[in-house]
Amino acid sequence: MSESECVGPTSSLTAAVSATRRGFLLLGLVLLVGCAKKTTLVMLPNPPWPALDVPPLYPVQTVPPRYEPPPDPGPLPSSPSQATVLARSTWAQGEPLTTQMNRLSPVRYITVHHDGMDPFFDTDQRATAARIEAIRRAHRRRGWGDIGYHYVVDRAGRVWEGRSLRYQGAHVKHKNYANIGIVVLGNFDRQQPSEAQLASLRQLVSSLMDRHRVPASRVYTHQELAPTACPGRYFQQFMNTSRRRGRLG
DSSP states (O other): OOHHHHHHHHHHHHHHHHHHHHHHHHHHHHHHHHHHHHHHHTOOOOOSSOOOOOOOSSOOOSSOOOOOOOOOOOOOSSOOOGGGOBOGGGTOSSOOOGGGOOBOOSOOEEEEEEOOSSOOOOOOHHHHHHHHHHHHHHHHHTTOSSOSOSEEEOTTSOEEEOSOTTBOOOSSTTOOTTEEEEEESSOTTTSOOOHHHHHHHHHHHHHHHHHHTOOGGGEEEGGGTSSSOTTOHHHHHHHHHHHHTTOOO
């Protein structure tokens, strides 16, 4: 077979391969154009509703908001003297167990407390009576004969009778002897005392100091006699300031 006889078939094969390549290239271009068109068709339209400037449900805050208690009522017109103290019978739902209480010796000290429970802002007399009764029941469950405090001062400035002054209190461990206990309703690590409470407490303490001849140097807070946070940082500040300004007694 001569060289010239081989030229024909080879040229035909080369031409066929070239045609096939051109066909694949054209097909690829068609497919690319088709994909581009499909991409354009499936693009989402702009929303038909206008953008609304809605604030978030819970605003982002770097510092927790400061709790602001409701406004306090003004001081009551009458002073909390012995004549205006609300009797124990107006709130207590149980009688004291006097066999578990000692007689109170002649008074030499006065100690102020907070109740240290959840913050309390009620000025309603019924809600206040329920709070005092809850304290009494808690003290009775400890085996005490009655509520541990002799007086209670509420958010509205009312003064309530607690344990009778005939009996020693149960409010400062190992130091209840000759010691009158006063509790101011609220938790003063977490809230401020009301102005009505402070005004009534000053008058009550002054009255007891005069009646029992207790000097200002023997008026304490619970934490000054025992390792405790009572009566709370805010009330302790009030007592410290009152001493510096000579407002005790």
